[in-house]
Amino acid sequence: MSLTAVLDEPGFTAFPAPAKLNLFLHIVGRRADGYHLLQSVFQLVDVHDTIYLRLRDDGQVVHHNPMSGVPADTDLTVRAARLLQSKLSANHKFGVDIRVEKRLPMGGGMGGGSSDAATVLLALNRLWNLHLSRSDLMALGLQLGADVPFFIFGRNAFVEGIGEIMTEIETPERLFVVLHPQVHVSTPEIFKDPNLTRDTPSIKVRDLEGAVTRNDLERCAVQKYPEIGRHLDYLNQFAPARMTGSGSCVFAEIASQTEVDAVLFGLLESINGFAVKTLSRHPLYEYADN
Numbered sequence: 001m002s003l004t005a006v007l008d009e010p011g012f013t014a015f016p017a018p019a020k021l022n023l024f025l026h027i028v029g030r031r032a033d034g035y036h037l038l039q040s041v042f043q044l045v046d047v048h049d050t051i052y053l054r055l056r057d058d059g060q061v062v063h064h065n066p067m068s069g070v071p072a073d074t075d076l077t078v079r080a081a082r083l084l085q086s087k088l089s090a091n092h093k094f095g096v097d098i099r100v101e102k103r104l105p106m107g108g109g110m111g112g113g114s115s116d117a118a119t120v121l122l123a124l125n126r127l128w129n130l131h132l133s134r135s136d137l138m139a140l141g142l143q144l145g146a147d148v149p150f151f152i153f154g155r156n157a158f159v160e161g162i163g164e165i166m167t168e169i170e171t172p173e174r175l176f177v178v179l180h181p182q183v184h185v186s187t188p189e190i191f192k193d194p195n196l197t198r199d200t201p202s203i204k205v206r207d208l209e210g211a212v213t214r215n216d217l218e219r220c221a222v223q224k225y226p227e228i229g230r231h232l233d234y235l236n237q238f239a240p241a242r243m244t245g246s247g248s249c250v251f252a253e254i255a256s257q258t259e260v261d262a263v264l265f266g267l268l269e270s271i272n273g274f275a276v277k278t279l280s281r282h283p284l285y286e287y288a289d290n
């Protein structure tokens with residue numbers, strides 16, 4: 001079915017699922033269960049997937065356009081809806097039809113799947129009249145992925161722990177160019193790399209300004225996927241470039257819209273890029289009770 005048909009189908013409501021950039025990402029330790037302790041600034045940006053939801057009254061969760069390689073039952077949107085159903089009474093009738101308009105690069109380090117899941121939790125919290133608190137939704141979200149709690153938190157944040165400890169921070173309005181190397185990075189593979197350094201000294205949120213930062217995952221990702229290095233080199237011609245999350249996307253702050261346009265206009269044919277602007281809040285911020 002074409003996207004136009006999807007949008008024309010009655011009864012669906014659209015909910016945005018924005019992306020994030022990790023402005024830096026330090027690995028400061030490792031837990032006994034293998035998960036890594038990190039410190040990072042997570043920045044919401046204005047590119048997004050769109051999740052279309054339509055209520056059902058038969059208790060079923062149905063994904064209408066699963067992506068190739070991601071069976072419906074494993075899609076994070078379906079898993080999020082089913083997880084939320086576990087908070088309903090045993091004989092509930094709440095179900096939902098789901099369609100996903102995917103725009104965010106998968107395996108791109110921009111949190112696409114996590115944000116899709118967070119949007120489903122936020123939207124259904126309201127549509128199913130659950131009124132769960134933000135912190136309850138964040139705890140549920142952590143069961144789906146380390147980045148999900150951030151999107152439910154809904155503000156730019158200094159993030160610690162494995163991704164569940166958040167301190168709101170003010171970040172300036174900025175423009176970035178993001179390049180998307182055509183490689184799919186496996187997050188577990190990068191975290192497992194024996195060459196990964198896991199001992200970057202912790203910093204305090206009050207020392208963020210002026211701190212020297214980097215993405216500790218970048219070196220391993222570039223070693224495994226040289227295309228990421230090529231994209232970093234390309235973007236470094238214009239401004240200091242860095243990888244987001246476990247890759248593959250790389251980004252650089254560009255001073256003005258005119259310069260952004262110039263960078264994108266001049267892109268090599270073999271390089272995919274797009275512009276993003278910072279967001280100060282998640283568009284569905286009000287959907288969780290504080």
Ligand SMILES: C[C@](O)(CO)[C@H](O)COP(=O)(O)OP(=O)(O)OC[C@H]1O[C@@H](n2ccc(N)nc2=O)[C@H](O)[C@@H]1O
Pocket residue numbers: 022025034035036037038109114144145146147148161162163187188191245246
């Ligand atoms: C690197 C980041 O993208 C930063 O935003 C995230 O922390 C990764 O979040 P994510 O893609 O939602 O990852 P998850 O699905 O939770 O975890 C994938 C795998 O990455 C590793 N992992 C993830 C997060 C973390 N703090 N330590 C880890 O070691 C684990 O092997 C885990 O099995």
Ligand SMILES: Nc1ncnc2c1ncn2[C@@H]1O[C@H](COP(=O)(O)OP(=O)(O)OP(=O)(O)O)[C@@H](O)[C@H]1O
Pocket residue numbers: 069070074075076077100105106107108109110111112113114116117147187245246247248
């Ligand atoms: N709705 C979804 N959207 C994208 N990926 C999904 C979804 N549901 C499940 N997945 C699986 O999750 C994997 C990671 O997807 P995602 O796009 O979130 O990666 P990412 O941007 O690298 O995330 P992060 O920044 O959190 O590491 C995909 O390769 C896919 O197998």
